Amino acid sequence: MIQLHDLQFQPYLSSEEIQETVQTLASSLVADYQDKNPIFVGVLNGAFMFLSDLLQNFNASCEVEFVKMKSYEGTSSTGEVKIDLDFSDLTNRHVIVVEDIVDTGNTLVKINELLQTKNLKSLAFCSLFLKPEVYDKDLEINYVGMAIPNKFIVGYGLDYNGLGRNLPEIYQLKEAQND
Structure with a gap:
């Protein structure tokens, strides 16, 4: 069990x-x-560890770009996607957008x-995690x-509000226990 700010998280994936x-x-x-020779576009901040490991295992020629977008406050999506860092010239290139997690899909729709x-x-989307229960967009991942x-x-x-990115494992929010 770990504590980040005011919440407790339990181990989920090693x-x-x-x-x-x-x-x-x-x-x-x-x-x-x-x-x-694709260009991998990492969506910051969350995808940085995944993209790094993905590229270390991508045994072919490629390039890397980043876009910075934000749609979360605390533990829930705001529904609004803000862009802080935009793309360079991607004309006539194979582009693979790399996300850490897709839940509502609002960020992917905006990037698309x-x-x-x-x-x-060409354009493809790659995500380490997908929450199919809440993803309701037509865009194929x-x-x-x-x-x-x-x-x-x-x-x-x-x-969670800036903490936990450096953990090598995945933890999920601990459910409140009824006493």
Whole structure:
């Protein structure tokens, strides 16, 4: 059990389980993009650890960009996506957007809208985690590491009000106990 700010979190996924999932995703991406020199676009802040490990397992030529977007306050999505850091020139390139987690899908929809104006050769979305219970968008997520329940999680890049990103494991919010 760990404490972050005012909340307690319990262990959910080990670092070994996460790394196995990352390696599987990387293998799929290499199979599809081996000779295409894709640009991986990491969505900051949450995707930085996942993207780093993903690229270490991507045994082919590639480039990296980042976009910074924010849609969370505390443990819930605000419904509004703010962009703090925009894209460079992606014209005629294979682009793979890398997210740590997709729940509502609002961030992906916003990124997709922005990238549709960039004259890309191709566009794919990759997320380590997907919450299918709350994802209701039509946008296809081409590469999903793991579907998880609609529980708030931290660790491996994911945070609760700034804390927990550095944890190598994933923890989920502890349910309140009735006494």
